[in-house]
Amino acid sequence: MLKIENLNAGVEETKILNGINLTVKPGEVHAIMGPNGSGKSTLSSVIAGSDDYEVTSGSVSFYGDDLLSLDPDERAHKGVFLSFQYPVEIPGISVSNFIKAAITEKRKKIGLKPISAKELLSKMREKMALLNIKPGYLSRNMNEGFSGGEKKRNEIFQMAMLEPKLSILDETDSGLDIDALKTVAAGVNKLKNEENATIIITHYQRLLDYIIPDFVHVLHNGRIIKSGGKELAKELELNGYDWITKEADKKWGC
Amino acid sequence: MGLLEGIKKYSQENPAINTQNKEAFSMFLELGFPTKNDEEWKYTSLKKIISKEYKIENKGEKINENEITESSLGLGEKIIFLNGELLRNPEISGVTVTKKTNNNPKYHDAITALNAAYAKNGYNIVVKKNTQITEPLEILFLTKNASNNFIQYNNSILLQENSSIKILENIKNLTQNLCFTNTKTEIKINNGGVLELNKIQDYSDSQFLIDNTNIVQDSKSCSTINTMLLGGAFTRNNLSFIQNGAHCESNMNGITVLNNNEFGDHHTYIDHKNEKCESNEMYKGVYAGKSNGVFNGKIMVRPDAQKINAFQANNNLLLSDDCSINSKPQLEIYADDVKCSHGCTIGQLDEKALFYMRTRGISEKDARQILTFAFVAEALEKITVPSLYEKSKALIEAKLNVSLSI
Numbered sequence: 001m002l003k004i005e006n007l008n009a010g011v012e013e014t015k016i017l018n019g020i021n022l023t024v025k026p027g028e029v030h031a032i033m034g035p036n037g038s039g040k041s042t043l044s045s046v047i048a049g050s051d052d053y054e055v056t057s058g059s060v061s062f063y064g065d066d067l068l069s070l071d072p073d074e075r076a077h078k079g080v081f082l083s084f085q086y087p088v089e090i091p092g093i094s095v096s097n098f099i100k101a102a103i104t105e106k107r108k109k110i111g112l113k114p115i116s117a118k119e120l121l122s123k124m125r126e127k128m129a130l131l132n133i134k135p136g137y138l139s140r141n142m143n144e145g146f147s148g149g150e151k152k153r154n155e156i157f158q159m160a161m162l163e164p165k166l167s168i169l170d171e172t173d174s175g176l177d178i179d180a181l182k183t184v185a186a187g188v189n190k191l192k193n194e195e196n197a198t199i200i201i202t203h204y205q206r207l208l209d210y211i212i213p214d215f216v217h218v219l220h221n222g223r224i225i226k227s228g229g230k231e232l233a234k235e236l237e238l239n240g241y242d243w244i245t246k247e248a249d250k251k252w253g254c
Numbered sequence: 255m256g257l258l259e260g261i262k263k264y265s266q267e268n269p270a271i272n273t274q275n276k277e278a279f280s281m282f283l284e285l286g287f288p289t290k291n292d293e294e295w296k297y298t299s300l301k302k303i304i305s306k307e308y309k310i311e312n313k314g315e316k317i318n319e320n321e322i323t324e325s326s327l328g329l330g331e332k333i334i335f336l337n338g339e340l341l342r343n344p345e346i347s348g349v350t351v352t353k354k355t356n357n358n359p360k361y362h363d364a365i366t367a368l369n370a371a372y373a374k375n376g377y378n379i380v381v382k383k384n385t386q387i388t389e390p391l392e393i394l395f396l397t398k399n400a401s402n403n404f405i406q407y408n409n410s411i412l413l414q415e416n417s418s419i420k421i422l423e424n425i426k427n428l429t430q431n432l433c434f435t436n437t438k439t440e441i442k443i444n445n446g447g448v449l450e451l452n453k454i455q456d457y458s459d460s461q462f463l464i465d466n467t468n469i470v471q472d473s474k475s476c477s478t479i480n481t482m483l484l485g486g487a488f489t490r491n492n493l494s495f496i497q498n499g500a501h502c503e504s505n506m507n508g509i510t511v512l513n514n515n516e517f518g519d520h521h522t523y524i525d526h527k528n529e530k531c532e533s534n535e536m537y538k539g540v541y542a543g544k545s546n547g548v549f550n551g552k553i554m555v556r557p558d559a560q561k562i563n564a565f566q567a568n569n570n571l572l573l574s575d576d577c578s579i580n581s582k583p584q585l586e587i588y589a590d591d592v593k594c595s596h597g598c599t600i601g602q603l604d605e606k607a608l609f610y611m612r613t614r615g616i617s618e619k620d621a622r623q624i625l626t627f628a629f630v631a632e633a634l635e636k637i638t639v640p641s642l643y644e645k646s647k648a649l650i651e652a653k654l655n656v657s658l659s660i
Binding site for chain 1: 604606607609610611612613614615616617618620621624625627628629630631632
């Protein structure tokens, strides 16, 4: 599904990603962990198509398409979704109108006929129930005045509505109390199937107690320095990142 | 022949009728049309407009019912003016609508003095005590003229004790000939009166307007003026509120969406003279192309106006490199126990929000239009007549080329 090869990216003179290699297949859950400043959020922004970063070399392909040559909206139409670490407040546009605009455009671009208002509303209600979202939410302005937990839940709600093939959850656990974390994780698990894949980007192991990854990768100085199974996350939680980053620094000479 | 010469010639043929008109006219002649040297007109030039030739108060052509229907926003009862003449006035229980006579007019500058001297047309609305008019009243000023026309209206609205009404003002020029309208409306709201006045200014390039609206409020009265400025080569709105009584509320909301070479200017003034009053002012501006805007909002808080709450915001979006807005808040506060806030912003669309929307599959073009509409939507919510809200929304959506209904 997703194939990242030797990806190098940065901002102006500063290099942030130094040769990322990652392959994700349908049905898989990958966790990318790493200390602050290791390049986690840069990686997710580059995959989603932010022009804050410049890709200097390498490739990202998605079902064979060159993802880097596509606009962010085209990537979304192909099935890429990013759950933002800091979802943006958009005053003046309601959640329902926002979702409608996104779904209408996606359906148009992939050649599906428009969804009726009734159909859309019943789908929204269904997904709201899945995520324990209270009624009245649809008419609120997008993320405006939302608590940290509500914003993250809104991200997962959009993911549920848009049904992406690849979801990247960027620090979805930050700012969540334990109940909100459980609800969000349960939502993500319910949306999981054999066709789609998830990349969880996180600093802590906490979320991975609820969403069990198939693979865990450690990111440091813009490189994946270690990959393993779900037990790697437990090890990091116990021993911190130091033991593994020091070893890597010796190897790469930083 | 420019407008000033035209007016002088007209005055020789039509001498002012009474002493007040004469005095007003000599004040106008003494001051002349304001120029950029005048602080209140620093960013607003009348030069191009007054250099054109106009027929003064010219009688125009006939109009048919279709043209009226097409120009109307289709709301309830209508007062219709054609080329300055009152064409139709409705009979509404509890309201008297008559043609205004220009006796003892008030004026304070060259423009209002000119209006005081020669405005022969206008409406006079009186809403009787304890009367609540639920059906909105539409006032349609139509011009259909074979030549450029300079036309003046002098209107008045009186809300007697505890009465309420919702009014919509709509000016339409049905030809390509220029129409320069100088209108003045004096509004008095007695104790407990509630007024909502909506101005829909989706003008064509052949319509120029100077609108003077002055509101005087007694105790526990409430006024809301919503101004939708959505086009026109030149529009200047002078809007003032005087709060004479205590516990008054004055609200003004504006949406300006301009493009090409359009120009729009909002000058507002709120005079807090009494205690425990409120004023809320929210003006949103969107400028594209080579359009230009001006906002000047003055808040005066007199020594007796304790415990008042005055809020003012002017937020602007500039969508091109060639458009501009001059925004100036002015506060004069002479009372100590008051809450006043004001803020003015000028900016572009939020790039973070644009990216966020695009990651959801919304194209850049659509995202820009949706965000622009969302920016003005807050001020639009203040219109309480549902059909008018829908109509205004549709006009703004059309101007921004966006469709957002679910």
